[in-house]
Amino acid sequence: MQTDALAKRNILVLVAAQAILGAQMPMIFTIAGLAGSTLAPNVCWATLPISFTVIGSMLTATPISALMQRYGRRAGFVVGALGGALGAAIGAFGLATGSFAIFCIGALLTGIYMSAQGFYRFAAADTASDAFRPKAISWVMAGGLLSAVFGPQLVKLTADAMAVPFLGTYLAVIALNLGGMFLFLGLDIPKPLPPAAGAPIGRTRGELLRTPTIVVAMICATVSYALMNLVMTSSPLAVVGCGFNTGSAADVVTAHVLAMYAPSFFTGHIIARFGVERVMALGLTILAAAGAVAMAGVELENFFIALILLGIGWNFGFIGATTMLTSAQRHEERGRLQGLNDLIVFGGVTMASFSSGGLMNCSGGSVQEGWQMVNLAMLPFLVLAGGALIWLWLKPGEDRA
16 A cells, blocks of 8 residues: 655655745746836836746746656756746846846746746655645645745845845845755655656657547646736736835735645645536636626725635646646656646746736726736636536546546
């Protein structure tokens, strides 16, 4: 009988990494658009640095997955931390010299860390039993609670600490990466063994993409993550544009990231009790509610409530989709499927990130109109994901795999 002692040890390492190294993501998402608006030659490009970060994550998802498949999770996570440090260093240089192009190059390299962080949830499942797997994934995601507090508070301390706004924040990100990567020395996940002659190689990418359960998991993961990114990317610009200060924007992001990860303490239990499909459906419903609250007004409480709902909806939708995906994979196709999944997910997030700045700054005559368009854009994708989930529900069990 498989025990989960090793899985629990690895979860402690991954939770710490999520808390410390993961703090850089709320930091960057809080200030990158604001910094971009001061550097960009056109205000419509203000969120382009965030888009470049997501592009970097999308482009490196498959190579990092292949690296982990060959050399193990630890190697991939260290490469991710080094990429985050390099990206922050180049971003800091771009800020210091006033170069938007250099700042965007740094953001692109930051995507290496973002991509590696995306594999924390898969690493949590590697040594877990089937029964423990949903809880393992949820607990690692819950490590983001600390990053939700730690990251935005560091923004408050560092954003104006130097003559160049936000430069101190990027220097703090460098320190987080260089110090945090030593956590992975405590990770104990066996390296995948090279396949023996004649061993099964698993399904091809084409066959994986024709498997209903896998396709629906990818659609729901992509929609949940992309819509969360679409709204979160614009929210600091909307908060500041509606007359509130950078500190208020950081507080809204803190509330949002707390809501992203706080449910993780019980998401796995809910999935085990009610089923992954119901939890994913609930996540999509909560995302729709977030859009409705955001469109109802631009008072500070609207921003807080909408971004909190956005975080909860993402949690249920994304963790549910991850659980569904890992339950549908075979051991020999793990690296192939996970890299393909994250390539598709971050491809969708890239498009959402690109769209966010244009919708926010260039689709209406005011900040309020732009914010309305950002949230209205969620609707067709929620319909797509909901329709895919209903389609899977209606299929007989033998036709899903």
